[in-house]
Amino acid sequence: MTTASTTSTPTSTPSASVAPLLSIAGLVRRFGGLTAVNGLSLSLADGELVSVIGPNGAGKTTLFNLITGLDTPDVGSVAFAGQDVTGFAAERLAGLGLARTFQHGRVFGNLSVLDNVLVGAHTRLRAVRPPLGLPLLGPLAELGLALLPPAAVRAEEERLRAEATEIIALFGDRLTPRLDKPAHSLSYANRRRVEIARALALKPRLLLLDEPTAGMNPTETAEMLEIIRGLKGRGLTILLIEHKLDLVMQLSDRVVVMDHGARIAEGLPSAVATDPAVIEAYLGHKAVGAANQDDAAAVVPTKRGIGE
Structure with missing residues (x-):
């Protein structure tokens, strides 16, 4: 118009x-x-x-x-x-x-800048998702993946961290030097x-x-x-x-x-x-x-x- x-x-x-x-x-x-x-x-x-x-x-x-x-x-x-x-x-x-x-x-005030950004990628996780249709075993499967992550889980985490770091870099010196700082410490x-x-x-x-x-x-x-x-x-x-x-x-x-x-x-x-x-x-x-x-x-x- x-x-x-x-x-x-x-x-x-x-x-x-x-x-x-x-x-x-x-x-x-x-x-x-x-x-x-x-x-x-x-x-x-x-x-x-x-x-x-x-x-x-x-x-x-x-x-x-x-x-x-x-x-x-x-x-x-x-x-x-x-x-x-x-x-x-x-x-x-x-x-x-x-x-x-x-x-x-x-x-999330107690999470780092990087971890805050990683939360946004939760819908894209694939390797760490437990099999569907297992409502009782699901939490146990998630715990096992966290304690003993297989290669696929480690590769996915590394890829998402690299992507998150790249996104943070869009904001230059505002965020990159504070990558590991807790969010509550930010302006x-x-x-x-x-x-x-x-x-x-x-x-x-x-x-x-x-x-x-x-x-x-x-x-x-x-x-x-x-x-x-x-x-x-x-x-x-x-x-x-x-x-x-x-x-x-x-x-x-x-x-x-x-x-x-x-x-x-x-x-x-x-x-x-x-x-x-x-x-x-x-x-x-x-x-x-x-x-x-x-x-x-x-x-x-x-x-x-x-x-x-």
Whole structure:
């Protein structure tokens, strides 16, 4: 789409001849009398980076939770790679290639940076998996593999450690010198980096990033922008929530704007930035947008916060 839209009808994919990797239709999630997500539809094509923005309380993180199996919609559906995955548990979705980070970073504080990242590769383990259909012997088999790992297990572990180290290297001196340090000793920004690295260890088909630059200064934000740009350049499909609109405008193929759980606009970054409905959502005054869209759009990042 080349212009912003204030409708809430289902979006079309960038290419009508290609099925979307992710397609959500009519999602509704209510918490008592509050409707956090209200009839939202959205699609992503392979290799696309779409940003979801909106004021605090717009329903963005709730949307991520519905997509990734941490919550279940009251109405609507989620399809991933052509399969209806509505209501699938998070671990099942991870096995299909869907990975995410969280608005408030989550790491295993007592594990090293390397081990945190290795956790992300758990769905790719093959050699250490006990035979299926042995619910009672399974734990014993796992214990035996841990105590006396055969050559196949050792080779798999070595391969995954090499991959994890390579992923950590994407973040340069921020993480590599701290490879063996416990995550609790890291700065907040570095814990965010570890969380992203862990998601990448899954080798996802779709990566959902929830405010990846939260707590980062301008230099660190610029570094993260280049990392995300590099991931996009490799063809990774990314759904991004971010409150730093300059980053959103530089990275996004499309921008979706939410307010009060609904989609109020969607389109190219340049079109969305000057859409009167978007300006009103952030500033709260329709007249401001009508009077001077460009000036108001420039003020958007400094007014109402962009959070959940």
